Structure formats: structure tokens, C-alpha cells
Amino acid sequence: MNPVLIEARRLPAEGRLRLTWNDGHAAEYSYSYLRGWCPCAGCQGHTGQKIVYHPPLQPVTAESVKPVGNYAISLAFSDGHGTGIYRYEFLREICPCDACGGSSLADVAT
Numbered sequence: 001m002n003p004v005l006i007e008a009r010r011l012p013a014e015g016r017l018r019l020t021w022n023d024g025h026a027a028e029y030s031y032s033y034l035r036g037w038c039p040c041a042g043c044q045g046h047t048g049q050k051i052v053y054h055p056p057l058q059p060v061t062a063e064s065v066k067p068v069g070n071y072a073i074s075l076a077f078s079d080g081h082g083t084g085i086y087r088y089e090f091l092r093e094i095c096p097c098d099a100c101g102g103s104s105l106a107d108v109a110t
Contacts, residue, residue: 005088008065008073017062017075019091027097035060035077037094038084050094 007020016028036052038044043053061078068074068085076082092100 002089003092004070005073005091010062010065012061015059015061017065021092025092025095025099027095027100029091029094029096031062031077032059033094033096034062034075034086035079035081037090038081039086039090040081040084042083043081 003021003023003025005019006022007018009018009020011018011028014028015032016030017034018026018028020026036054037050038053039050044051062075063078064076064082066074066076072085072087073091074082074085
């Protein structure tokens with residue numbers, strides 16, 4: 001069974017989003033990191049490969065975080081972008097914490 005997100009908390013002072021999962025895992029994603037990994041077709045294209053998009057306006061903030069069904073969240077960023085739907089599986093795949101091995105992804109996205 002795939003982990004389910006149970007809390008998404010904006011941390012504006014740190015410029016991060018803390019995600020807590022039903023399996024006890026929790027991690028903090030910088031807003032710029034999440035914006036860079038935006039999964040929308042405009043940022044990722046239709047190739048099936050995951051790429052990092054470097055937005056022209058840095059740094060960005062997450063203006064809103066909204067649930068999408070029981071499988072994803074939607075983020076609206078301060079650069080006006082808000083079309084990406086971040087599936088739970090994708091968020092765990094790009095988790096920047098050391099335990100998930102995502103620290104190498106964090107280097108790419110900054």
C-alpha cells in the first residue's frame with residue numbers, strides 16, 4: 001500500500017512545506033524545490049522523463065496548498081504557477097530527505 005499524506009504544513013519563515021505521512025515519515029521540501037519539480041505538462045512535457053524546471057523568479061513561495069482527491073495536492077506558487085498536481089507517489093519519489101536518498105535530487109533542483 002502506498003503512503004497517504006496526512007498533513008501538509010506551510011513553514012513560511014523557513015520557505016518550506018512539511019509533509020507528514022501515515023507511515024510515520026515526515027520531510028520538509030523547500031518551495032523552490034517543489035516548484036522546480038512541478039509535474040505539470042508545461043514544465044515536464046510529455047516525454048515521461050522527470051526534469052527539473054528552474055523558474056525565472058527565485059525564490060518562490062507556496063501561496064496555497066490544496067488537496068486533490070485522496071491522491072495528491074495542488075500548489076499555487078508566488079510566480080503565478082499553479083497547474084501541477086503533486087501525486088503522493090511523486091512526492092515520496094522526490095523526497096529530499098537523506099533517508100529517502102533524495103538529497104541528490106535536492107542538489108539538482110537548486
